[in-house]
Amino acid sequence: MDGLRGALLIGGTSSDAGKSLVVAGLCRALVRDGVRVAPFKAQNMSNNSVVTADGGEIGRAQALQAYACGLAPSTRFNPVLLKPGGDRRSHVVLRGRPAGDVGAADYVRRRTQLASIVADELASLRDDYDVVVCEGAGSVAEINLRASDIANLGLARGADLPVVLVTDIDRGGSLAHLFGSTAILDAADQRLISGFVINKFRGDQSILDPGLVRLGELTGRPTLGVLPFAENLWIDAEDSLAVPVGRRVGPAGGDGDPGATRLSVAAIRLPRISNSTDVEALACEPGVDVTWVDDPGSVVAADLVVVPGTRATVSDLGWLRDRGLGAALTARAARGAPTIAICGGFQMLARTIDDPVESAGGRVDGLGVFDIDIVFHPDKTLRQVTGVVDGEAVTGYEIHHGRVERSAERDWIATDPAAVGADAGAIRGGLRGTHIHGLLANDRFRRVLLRQVADEAGKHDFVVAADTEVDAVRAAQVDLIADLLVAHLDMGAVAELIATGPTPGLPTITHLLS
Numbered sequence: 001m002d003g004l005r006g007a008l009l010i011g012g013t014s015s016d017a018g019k020s021l022v023v024a025g026l027c028r029a030l031v032r033d034g035v036r037v038a039p040f041k042a043q044n045m046s047n048n049s050v051v052t053a054d055g056g057e058i059g060r061a062q063a064l065q066a067y068a069c070g071l072a073p074s075t076r077f078n079p080v081l082l083k084p085g086g087d088r089r090s091h092v093v094l095r096g097r098p099a100g101d102v103g104a105a106d107y108v109r110r111r112t113q114l115a116s117i118v119a120d121e122l123a124s125l126r127d128d129y130d131v132v133v134c135e136g137a138g139s140v141a142e143i144n145l146r147a148s149d150i151a152n153l154g155l156a157r158g159a160d161l162p163v164v165l166v167t168d169i170d171r172g173g174s175l176a177h178l179f180g181s182t183a184i185l186d187a188a189d190q191r192l193i194s195g196f197v198i199n200k201f202r203g204d205q206s207i208l209d210p211g212l213v214r215l216g217e218l219t220g221r222p223t224l225g226v227l228p229f230a231e232n233l234w235i236d237a238e239d240s241l242a243v244p245v246g247r248r249v250g251p252a253g254g255d256g257d258p259g260a261t262r263l264s265v266a267a268i269r270l271p272r273i274s275n276s277t278d279v280e281a282l283a284c285e286p287g288v289d290v291t292w293v294d295d296p297g298s299v300v301a302a303d304l305v306v307v308p309g310t311r312a313t314v315s316d317l318g319w320l321r322d323r324g325l326g327a328a329l330t331a332r333a334a335r336g337a338p339t340i341a342i343c344g345g346f347q348m349l350a351r352t353i354d355d356p357v358e359s360a361g362g363r364v365d366g367l368g369v370f371d372i373d374i375v376f377h378p379d380k381t382l383r384q385v386t387g388v389v390d391g392e393a394v395t396g397y398e399i400h401h402g403r404v405e406r407s408a409e410r411d412w413i414a415t416d417p418a419a420v421g422a423d424a425g426a427i428r429g430g431l432r433g434t435h436i437h438g439l440l441a442n443d444r445f446r447r448v449l450l451r452q453v454a455d456e457a458g459k460h461d462f463v464v465a466a467d468t469e470v471d472a473v474r475a476a477q478v479d480l481i482a483d484l485l486v487a488h489l490d491m492g493a494v495a496e497l498i499a500t501g502p503t504p505g506l507p508t509i510t511h512l513l514s
Helices: 019-032 058-070 104-128 141-147 153-159 172-184 205-219 276-283 296-301 313-322 325-335 344-348 443-456 468-490 491-500
Strands: 007-010 037-039 044-045 050-052 057-059 079-083 091-095 097-102 131-135 163-166 193-201 223-228 263-268 288-293 304-307 340-342 352-355 362-365 371-387 390-405 415-416 426-428 431-434
Touching: 007 019, 007 153, 007 304, 007 352, 007 491, 019 037, 019 058, 019 163, 019 193, 019 468, 037 104, 050 058, 050 371, 057 058, 057 079, 058 131, 079 443, 091 104, 104 131, 104 141, 141 153, 141 223, 141 325, 172 415, 193 205, 205 223, 205 344, 205 415, 223 468, 263 276, 263 325, 276 288, 276 304, 276 443, 288 296, 296 304, 296 325, 296 468, 304 352, 313 325, 313 344, 313 352, 313 491, 325 340, 325 426, 344 352, 344 390, 344 431, 362 371, 371 443, 390 415, 390 443
Parallel strands: 007 131, 007 163, 037 131, 044 079, 163 193, 193 223, 263 288, 263 304, 304 340, 340 431, 352 371
Antiparallel strands: 050 057, 079 091, 091 097, 352 362, 371 390, 371 415, 426 431
């Protein structure tokens, strides 16, 4: 693909349709062909985020897409990030920096002012790279938001981008979704919809093909590919829809010696969970079974419990108590059973939480597992971290308003620069807590930790794999996505769209009006 230059937008018929996956795969496939590629998502709504080298914050999916391009995460790739803290309000991150909280109605008014920022960032990326692969947000058919849209057709129309629509056929109704999502748009927006992609197809495609032929007749648009359902794609899930209760995290069918001793990990599926990807590093390990749970029985029975981050610490603390999970966690603490709490999860295990920022609820009692006090500050801590745990070097990142103001616990992690109070962690027996995300992705540290956890759980014959590398697993996942696209997507047609823009002469669908 020598000389390829341009951009396109991968839109969806819904959230979690596969947009992030297709963008990552396209980026990787193009990079393997020698194209200089950058990802771009004008506006993302996700509580899964990472910290960039300059102390900014972007969506986790854009960090994975940057990884697929061989690039470090940058705030350029996701200039607007919304982090939901409740059903009605979200925290706004603009060019990587906190920019206040908004409700749905006032954000609609505000984001019209963000259009120029988004357009400038995209133009800058197009100047610096051969190809920019853009990802839309949610569904392109949210016509109630079209007037102020900056992520879907608003972005595509402003930059004259061809749009490829992705749909998840595993949910059902995909042919109607593709037709309806196109037909409901006005004529100028329909002009940009240049093709369709079916995602997560199972079975015999010959049964689907007549529907694709009819879809083409009705819309005048080609289906560019049918991507098969791939059970072994699982790492770096962004959307909360990808972490349902009861879902086992990791490769399909398990791994490791089926006759060997295994460790069970219960990851609590909080309502406002953030950075759910922290547990994926554990799931990379042979013999470690990680499952999302929301019941006390699973918390009591597991060898290890992980309490992940949350965008609503006080609210999710109340949920823990209401579900009986709070009592189950304190019972684990009383017997010293292995527990790891990360960021918001760490905060919920404190003696007290004083939060005038996130919940504006003031001081509340935590679960009291750790003898620490948390105070929320208006200034968010955003930083990459290096440190040492049990003699092993570790790296990670922090994203939090709550800080440890007082601690009677032993520090778990020694960081550089030194954290405020015990923000980098606390440890007492089998209980461990930290504000650092990404800690479990450190391979040597994780092996030492799993050996400790297995002994604490009484599973002394558990064998920790000596060669698991999270980065290698992530690279293999990204290459697998790219391989799927190369095998099942018309890459030539996609390259032509990138190079030439929206397909000229596409018909406007008027079937619904006639």
